[in-house]
Amino acid sequence: MKKVVILGATSGIALEVERQLARRGCELLLVARSPQRLAELQGDLAVRGAQQVFTHAADLACVQQHAAIFEFARRTFPNFDTVLLAYGSMHDQKDSETSVDTLLEELQVNFVSATAILTLFAAELERRRTGCLAAITSVAGDRGRRSNYVYGSAKGALSLFLQGLRSRLHPAGVRVITIKPGPVQTPMTDHLPNAAHFADPEQVARDIVCALERRSPDVLYTPKVWRYVMKTVQEIPETIFKRLSF
Amino acid sequence: MTGQSAAAARKQLAVSPPITRILSWGRYPKTAHRFVHKPAWNDQVPEILRTAAPGSLLPYGLGRSYGDSCLNAGRELIDCRRLNRILGFDESIGLLRCESGVSLSDILDVFLPRGWFLPVTPGTRFVTVGGAIANDVHGKNHHCAGTFGAHVRQIALHRTNDGLVICNPETNSDMLHATISGLGLTGVIAWADIQLKRVAGPWIDAESVPFHSLSAFLDLTRESDGRFEYTVAWLDCFAGKNLRGIFFRGNHATGRGKEFHVKRGPQLPFALPSWTLNRHSVKAFNSAYYAMHAFKRKAAALPYDSFFYPLDSIRQWNLLYGRQGFLQYQCVIPETKLEAFEELLDRVARSGMGSFLGVLKQFGSAPAAGLLSFPRPGLTVALDFAMRGERTLRLMQSLDEVVEQSGGALYPAKDARMSPALFESSFPQWRSFVPYIDPKMSSSFWRRVTEAQ
Numbered sequence: 001m002k003k004v005v006i007l008g009a010t011s012g013i014a015l016e017v018e019r020q021l022a023r024r025g026c027e028l029l030l031v032a033r034s035p036q037r038l039a040e041l042q043g044d045l046a047v048r049g050a051q052q053v054f055t056h057a058a059d060l061a062c063v064q065q066h067a068a069i070f071e072f073a074r075r076t077f078p079n080f081d082t083v084l085l086a087y088g089s090m091h092d093q094k095d096s097e098t099s100v101d102t103l104l105e106e107l108q109v110n111f112v113s114a115t116a117i118l119t120l121f122a123a124e125l126e127r128r129r130t131g132c133l134a135a136i137t138s139v140a141g142d143r144g145r146r147s148n149y150v151y152g153s154a155k156g157a158l159s160l161f162l163q164g165l166r167s168r169l170h171p172a173g174v175r176v177i178t179i180k181p182g183p184v185q186t187p188m189t190d191h192l193p194n195a196a197h198f199a200d201p202e203q204v205a206r207d208i209v210c211a212l213e214r215r216s217p218d219v220l221y222t223p224k225v226w227r228y229v230m231k232t233v234q235e236i237p238e239t240i241f242k243r244l245s246f
Numbered sequence: 247m248t249g250q251s252a253a254a255a256r257k258q259l260a261v262s263p264p265i266t267r268i269l270s271w272g273r274y275p276k277t278a279h280r281f282v283h284k285p286a287w288n289d290q291v292p293e294i295l296r297t298a299a300p301g302s303l304l305p306y307g308l309g310r311s312y313g314d315s316c317l318n319a320g321r322e323l324i325d326c327r328r329l330n331r332i333l334g335f336d337e338s339i340g341l342l343r344c345e346s347g348v349s350l351s352d353i354l355d356v357f358l359p360r361g362w363f364l365p366v367t368p369g370t371r372f373v374t375v376g377g378a379i380a381n382d383v384h385g386k387n388h389h390c391a392g393t394f395g396a397h398v399r400q401i402a403l404h405r406t407n408d409g410l411v412i413c414n415p416e417t418n419s420d421m422l423h424a425t426i427s428g429l430g431l432t433g434v435i436a437w438a439d440i441q442l443k444r445v446a447g448p449w450i451d452a453e454s455v456p457f458h459s460l461s462a463f464l465d466l467t468r469e470s471d472g473r474f475e476y477t478v479a480w481l482d483c484f485a486g487k488n489l490r491g492i493f494f495r496g497n498h499a500t501g502r503g504k505e506f507h508v509k510r511g512p513q514l515p516f517a518l519p520s521w522t523l524n525r526h527s528v529k530a531f532n533s534a535y536y537a538m539h540a541f542k543r544k545a546a547a548l549p550y551d552s553f554f555y556p557l558d559s560i561r562q563w564n565l566l567y568g569r570q571g572f573l574q575y576q577c578v579i580p581e582t583k584l585e586a587f588e589e590l591l592d593r594v595a596r597s598g599m600g601s602f603l604g605v606l607k608q609f610g611s612a613p614a615a616g617l618l619s620f621p622r623p624g625l626t627v628a629l630d631f632a633m634r635g636e637r638t639l640r641l642m643q644s645l646d647e648v649v650e651q652s653g654g655a656l657y658p659a660k661d662a663r664m665s666p667a668l669f670e671s672s673f674p675q676w677r678s679f680v681p682y683i684d685p686k687m688s689s690s691f692w693r694r695v696t697e698a699q
Contacts, residue, residue, distance in 0.1 A: 012286070037287050044331035048356055187286050187328075196267055 003027045003080045004212075005073055007060055007117060008087025010037050012186025013136060016205030017084065022050035024209075029054040029077040031069055032087075060087055061109045063116045070120040082212055083121045085114055085135035088155070090188050096150040103150055110154035115161050122165055125174045133169070134177035134212060135162055139221065141180070142230040146245055159219075166218060177211055178219045182226040199223050268323065271564050272312040273517075273571030274633045274662055277319035277690065282306070286328040288345065288404075288436045294324060295406040295434070301688040305430040307374030308349060311381065312574040313662030314690035315429050321688065324434060326376055332356065333437055340442040341399065346376030346435035353442075358550070362442040363498070365397035369605075371555050376435045381659040382427035382616040386476035386494075386554070388609050395426030395615030400439040403432065406686045410436060424682035427616025429658060431692060433684045449503035450476070450553040452496035456540040459489055460588060466493045467608045473497075476553070480539075481604030482532045483594050483629055491606060492539040499547055517565045525598045557603075567632045572601075573662055575642055576628035578609060578620065579654040586652035587625055590645055594629060597641045601630040617679050620657045628660065639663060658691060669695035 004021055006014050009030035018028060022045040030053065032038055038055040045053045056072045058065045073080060089109040096103040118133060125131040140148050141156030159178050166176035183189055183198040192198075199222070207222035221227035236244075264278035283294050283303075295303070304318040306325050317323075329347035340362050342353065350364055351371040357363075368383040377383075382395040391397070400414040403425060411433070413422035425432045457463050463479060470477050474495040481491040557563050564572070579587045594600045605628040609621045631638050646668050649656060655672035656664045669676065676696070683692075692698065 010287075015286075034287075034289075036289060040287070040331055040333060043333050047332045047335050187284065190284055 003029075003077060004082040004084060005029045005031070005077065005080045005121070007031050007069075007083065007085045009041065009055075010034065011086045011088070012188060013181065013184060013201055013204055013208070014084070014086035015041070016201045017086070017208050018045055018050075019048060020205055020209045022046075022048040022053075025049050025051050027052040027054075027077075029056065029073055029080065031056045031058055031060060031073075033057060033059050060117060061089075061105075061113045063113055066113075066117050066120060069117065070124075073121075074124070081130065082132045083118075083125070083134070084208075084212070085118060085133075087114075088136065088138075088151075088188065090148075090151050092191075093148050093150055106150050107154050110151065111157045111161075114158055118161075118165065122169060122174070126169055126172045129172045130174065132175040132177065132212060133165070134175075134179055134208070136179045136181065136208075137162070139180050139182050139226050139230050143233050143241070175215075176218070179208055179211070180219065180221050180226065180230075182221075182223060182229075264320075268306070268309065268317070269571070270313055270316050270662075271310050272573055272633075272662060273564060273567070273569075274573060275314055275317075275319075275690075276571075277314070277317050279318060279323055280320060281322045283322065283324045284328055285324065285326070288329060291324070291329075291404045291434050291436065292409070295404060295684075295686050298322065298406075298686045300685050303686045304689045305346070305376060305380070305434050305687075307347060307377035308372050310370055310373045310377065312660045313658075314694065315381070315658050315661070315692075316377070317690040318688065319690045326374060326434065329436075340444060342440045342442055343437055344375055344440070345437050346374060346379075348375050349373065350375070350378065353440075354550075357442060358445075358448055361445060361447070363445040363550075365441055365443045366391050366394040367554055368394075369555065370558055371551070372558065375438055375440065376430070379426055379435060379438060380428055380430045382614075382619045382621075383659070384609070384621045386478045386496075386607070388607065388612070388621055389471045389477065390475055390610065392610065392612035393426075393615050393619060393621055395619065396612065397441045398422075398426060398438055398615075399441055401425060402436040402438075404434040404436055406433070406684050421682060423615075424617045424679055427614075427618040427620070428679070428682065429618070429689060429692065431683045431687045431689065433687065445498045446500050447498075447503045448550045449499035449501075449547045450496040450550055451499045451545065452494065452548045452553050453545045454539045455493040455495070456536070457489075457491055457493055460584060463489070463491065463493065463606065464608070466495075470495045471608070471610075477607065479606040480535070481591075481606045481627065482536055483591065483600035483604040484529050484532055484598075489588075489591060490536060491604070492536065494553075496548070496553055503547060517567075517569045519568060522566075522568075528601055567630075570633040570635075572630050572632045573638060573642065574603075574628060574630050574660040575645060576626060576657040576660040577645070577649045577654050578622055578624045578626040578657075579649065579652045580624045581608075583652040583654070584625075586648050586654070587627075590627070590648045593641070593644055593648065599631055599634070599638065599641055601632065603628070603630040605629075617682075618658070618673055618676065620655060620659070622655065624654065626657075628657075658695075661691070664695060666695050666697050 010032040028050050035057040042053045042055050054076050058069050091102055091106055096106055137159045138155040140152035141159045144152055162176055162178045181204050184201050184204050185198045189195055204222045211220045266278045285291050302321045304323055306323040326347040329345040332344045334343040366385045368385055378394045382393045384393045403411045405411050475497050477495045479491045479493045607626050611623045650671050
């Protein structure tokens with residue numbers, strides 16, 4: 001892993017991943033909305049040891065811009081070997097219950113647009129018969145909960161999509177990694193109760209970089225304990241689970 | 247994707263309980279904040295300032311100030327730790343531009359392998375650049391390098407009414423002067439240019455020399471300050487007038503030396519019960535510590551982290567002092583008032599409440615880099631006291647008398663209880679600082695010592 005495309009480069013988890021990749025001397029292509037933030041980030045990662053840092057300002061939630069993003073990557077960063085999708089959005093669940101627009105936007109950002117951009121990059125890596133595709137979903141996608149099922153269903157659907165994609169790309173030797181973090185201290189989760197007890201993004205990023213470098217696992221839970229927590233949560237019978245308020 | 251806007255966050259604050267988990271390093275006083283903003287990008291800061299009520303905000307870094315100068319009880323903080331990007335580095339001259347939430351630890355990790363070191367470093371690496379500027383921190387090289395602020399070439403400051411203000415010795419030099427040692431009250435530092443220092447490698451040629459009197463300490467200082475870049479002394483504060491201590495001095499080693507990795511030590515998992523630190527256990531520790539160094543008086547090459555940051559090897563060492571926390575007393579006393587200094591140490595020794603962190607250093611005569619800079623020619627001593635309620639505060643008041651009469655000063659970054667009168671006599675120029683305070687900024691410390699609202 002030397003040349004990494006980061007989709008959603010200014011998200012909280014991505015920032016930490018990029019820093020660790022920079023320290024290893026990787027080359028990076030960063031895609032995010034704000035040109036100003038990308039420029040700041042580019043300077044930071046270059047000083048920290050990244051061989052080269054390219055940036056491309058675009059709105060990943062907008063599928064119409066994907067072709068241009070993909071073209072830019074192919075042109076300026078032709079030998080990329082890893083793609084990490086790291087963007088997402090978490091609105092207050094209550095807003096999605098009362099506004100269909102908010103609901104659709106949440107699904108658009110977290111699921112629809114993600115599958116669209118991954119499809120473009122998947123085809124390229126499949127053609128080249130090498131590389132790695134990774135996407136950050138969430139433990140919230142492992143079971144629909146009263147308090148967070150809109151975000152959860154979008155992330156759960158993305159996990160399913162990655163499952164199928166993994167099977168499709170396996171013969172071509174392309175790895176697909178599903179990254180399922182528990183709650184992490186990032187700007188996306190600051191407003192949630194107990195945010196102070198969430199996982200440290202640096203630790204989560206370490207797990208992600210480790211998974212990108214190795215040959216396993218296919219599905220990464222980070223911090224690790226969430227694999228077992230979610231296994232247990234999934235075992236709770238629906239008749240009981242529907243009565244739980246979390 | 248980018249979290250909430252400042253306005254949305256403030257709306258939520260109406261229903262959320264006060265935030266009690268933010269404490270300063272001394273864990274005293276216990277305060278609650280109404281809200282903590284966590285900007286991840288500099289472009290988010292203007293909106294936080296714009297939507298705030300007057301006097302409601304204070305920038306916060308790694309919370310290593312000991313008292314209440316980094317707190318804003320009942321109001322809001324701007325946690326700057328996510329503003330931690332390095333914006334540029336000029337390798338030819340060692341000039342670093344970074345955001346205010348970058349820690350000194352981070353700077354060392356990135357730049358020491360390339361042969362650059364901090365121009366000045368306090369006794370912990372876990373402070374932010376913003377905090378180092380706001381408190382104009384000093385280190386073991388004060389006698390030859392001055393304070394941290396003396397190596398700040400330029401800053402960009404978010405101000406509520408003036409936008410982003412660039413301050414350097416040519417333009418807005420008065421604002422630069424006020425922001426260095428400005429306790430975070432002049433605005434939020436967006437980025438700063440810091441002059442790093444060339445070194446050959448991570449090793450320090452260090453010596454430790456025991457001493458048995460104040461005059462011996464002064465002799466050692468006089469003899470060492472010309473030859474050694476770094477000098478400091480550890481003091482057994484139970485000894486009183488029969489002063490004893492260990493004098494540490496060192497220079498950057500001239501060779502690269504062998505490789506080494508910074509060790510991350512153990513972490514105290516919780517606050518120790520308060521009875522574990524008592525007169526006898528601390529006395530025993532001090533004697534053992536003294537004996538250890540007195541017997542192995544010699545020169546050795548030390549890794550920079552064990553020379554500069556011995557306490558950082560136990561993370562959260564502040565929990566040693568138990569749930570009530572502790573107070574640090576750091577004062578400076580003019581060299582001409584040595585008897586005042588001895589009186590101070592005597593009062594500490596007689597109280598029996600002293601602790602194992604007595605640090606002694608003679609400041610150099612460099613002009614102050616900031617308007618409210620603490621270092622000035624004289625002897626500075628820093629002592630820890632476990633918080634044991636009224637009697638701890640009474641002891642410190644009796645020390646205040648000595649400091650005030652000698653014409654000395656107390657260090658705001660270490661203080662949680664000095665009186666407005668002592669602040670006035672420590673910093674008689676403070677009223678000329680007031681015009682530089684941003685209308686949206688205030689702090690627990692500032693309200694206390696100026697009796698403002």
